[in-house]
Amino acid sequence: MTIPRFARIKEFIVGQIEQGFLLPGDQVPSENQLLEQFGVSRMTARRALQELSDEQILVRAQGLGTFVADARPMSSLLEIKNIADEIRARGHNYHCDLILLDAVTASAQQAMDLSLAEGSTVFRSVLLHCENGLPLQYEDRLVNPVLAPDYLHQDFLLQTPNAYLSEVAPLTEADHIVEAVCVEESIALALEIDSSQPCLKVSRRTCSKRGVVSFASLFYPGNRYRLGGHLNF
Amino acid sequence: MTIPRFARIKEFIVGQIEQGFLLPGDQVPSENQLLEQFGVSRMTARRALQELSDEQILVRAQGLGTFVADARPMSSLLEIKNIADEIRARGHNYHCDLILLDAVTASAQQAMDLSLAEGSTVFRSVLLHCENGLPLQYEDRLVNPVLAPDYLHQDFLLQTPNAYLSEVAPLTEADHIVEAVCVEESIALALEIDSSQPCLKVSRRTCSKRGVVSFASLFYPGNRYRLGGHLNF
DNA sequence: AAACTCTACTTGTATATACAAGTATAGTCA
DNA sequence: TGACTATACTTGTATATACAAGTAGAGTTT
Numbered sequence: 001m002t003i004p005r006f007a008r009i010k011e012f013i014v015g016q017i018e019q020g021f022l023l024p025g026d027q028v029p030s031e032n033q034l035l036e037q038f039g040v041s042r043m044t045a046r047r048a049l050q051e052l053s054d055e056q057i058l059v060r061a062q063g064l065g066t067f068v069a070d071a072r073p074m075s076s077l078l079e080i081k082n083i084a085d086e087i088r089a090r091g092h093n094y095h096c097d098l099i100l101l102d103a104v105t106a107s108a109q110q111a112m113d114l115s116l117a118e119g120s121t122v123f124r125s126v127l128l129h130c131e132n133g134l135p136l137q138y139e140d141r142l143v144n145p146v147l148a149p150d151y152l153h154q155d156f157l158l159q160t161p162n163a164y165l166s167e168v169a170p171l172t173e174a175d176h177i178v179e180a181v182c183v184e185e186s187i188a189l190a191l192e193i194d195s196s197q198p199c200l201k202v203s204r205r206t207c208s209k210r211g212v213v214s215f216a217s218l219f220y221p222g223n224r225y226r227l228g229g230h231l232n233f
Numbered sequence: 234m235t236i237p238r239f240a241r242i243k244e245f246i247v248g249q250i251e252q253g254f255l256l257p258g259d260q261v262p263s264e265n266q267l268l269e270q271f272g273v274s275r276m277t278a279r280r281a282l283q284e285l286s287d288e289q290i291l292v293r294a295q296g297l298g299t300f301v302a303d304a305r306p307m308s309s310l311l312e313i314k315n316i317a318d319e320i321r322a323r324g325h326n327y328h329c330d331l332i333l334l335d336a337v338t339a340s341a342q343q344a345m346d347l348s349l350a351e352g353s354t355v356f357r358s359v360l361l362h363c364e365n366g367l368p369l370q371y372e373d374r375l376v377n378p379v380l381a382p383d384y385l386h387q388d389f390l391l392q393t394p395n396a397y398l399s400e401v402a403p404l405t406e407a408d409h410i411v412e413a414v415c416v417e418e419s420i421a422l423a424l425e426i427d428s429s430q431p432c433l434k435v436s437r438r439t440c441s442k443r444g445v446v447s448f449a450s451l452f453y454p455g456n457r458y459r460l461g462g463h464l465n466f
Numbered sequence: 467a468a469a470c471t472c473t474a475c476t477t478g479t480a481t482a483t484a485c486a487a488g489t490a491t492a493g494t495c496a
Numbered sequence: 497t498g499a500c501t502a503t504a505c506t507t508g509t510a511t512a513t514a515c516a517a518g519t520a521g522a523g524t525t526t
Contacts, residue, residue, distance in 0.1 A: 005480075063505085064507080066506090264476080265476080275512090297519060
């Protein structure tokens with residue numbers, strides 16, 4: 001099947017970046033260079049570059065040129081994205097390691113986070129999500145067993161907790177808290193960072209119609225991850 | 234100053250939605266209808282609709298049409314809050330210290346952040362915002378002198394840069410990036426934290442109709458500040 | 467009544483062309 | 497040596513045109 005010519009140019013540019021021929025800050029071929037190289041119109045070349053700019057892979061400046069953007073991954077501040085989909089959407093390899101999957105007794109804080117009684121049994125999963133073999137996110141999640149009774153029987157190497165929970169308890173609400181923290185030694189080890197390095201911690205509480213579904217603590221190495229968002233007025 | 238024709242069409246569509254003439258799910262005028270109504274080419278009409286689609290204000294389907302998207306929730310994670318108002322809303326005392334207010338020559342990176350030429354003169358302000366006498370936010374901001382020519386003559390002890398810029402260059406767009414960082418010694422000193430402590434860094438680029446207004450780097454001590462947000466579906 | 471065809475609409479991709487606006491650099495002049 | 501100008505590049509906006517592909521609905525045929 002034939003892909004559109006503008007998409008072929010995008011693939012070429014992304015390929016150059018991924019193979020290391022173009023580094024952040026490097027200038028990419030101009031619209032005129034691409035029209036010569038690919039035998040397309042300038043508007044087709046322009047569309048390819050403009051879309052990569054919209055995707056924040058490139059940055060463009062009138063009169064100056066088009067450059068490779070800062071490489072560090074960034075996800076939307078608001079949207080609840082499936083980390084696997086997010087990594088794959090960047091054209092990168094995703095895999096994860098399962099660290100823990102068990103029923104546990106909720107502490108006072110944990111019970112409060114899930115709006116359950118202290119001492120309740122809750123499900124807990126701990127996973128390490130990796131991009132291109134490098135740890136990106138340490139996910140420590142508590143789940144309400146009432147709303148996802150089969151949680152412990154899932155294979156989270158095949159499907160993220162997020163994807164599974166979206167199926168069995170569709171979201172109606174979510175709360176986020178973002179903070180900068182230093183993590184404990186075991187999380188630092190898992191993320192392959194020094195324990196003095198700052199991490200982004202996103203605490204996310206998600207609800208369905210029937211109540212709080214899960215409370216996830218997500219840790220990202222500060223030097224390898226950023227959250228982004230865009231507002232219009 | 235004249236705005237581009239594609240932008241005028243975007244404004245029209247957004248205006249129709251905001252005034253309630255177009256509701257989520259409603260079909261918006263087709264490309265052909267817009268070219269007749271606005272006397273533009275189909276590609277110009279198309280660009281307006283395509284950008285609104287990229288911004289998730291509209292959804293498009295080949296052969297079907299263009300429709301108003303479901304209203305997106307807006308979270309305080311992204312809201313541009315005036316730090317003074319935020320602190321006062323908590324019933325706390327706000328004051329700030331002015332560290333720097335000057336015209337500077339933009340580096341390559343700074344120029345790109347403001348969509349200006351390298352070496353351009355830009356305005357820079359550095360302020361320390363405090364809650365109950367304790368530093369909460371270190372604000373390092375670059376401002377486009379064209380859009381706020383009187384910036385250097387303001388008294389930012391009386392009115393935050395945010396408040397002032399909202400008056401002289403009303404916002405139409407903003408981008409945020411949130412990351413966890415360790416800050417340089419001078420910022421750590423100002424924030425009254427140890428330089429090994431993690432900080433939240435929010436990079437915020439704000440635009441008005443006429444272009445990029447400012448690029449602010451906001452640093453918050455990780456142990457004293459969290460960003461929060463709420464989503465509804 | 468169901469299936470098929472045709473028409474009229476829609477968006478998607480693409481080209482050629484033109485002018486505007488921004489930027490950097492080389493060359494010239496004082 | 498610095499200022500100025502011209503040139504050559506860049507991206508930004510816009511038009512006219514053409515064909516491809518998708519969709520819905522009206523009309524026709526079986």
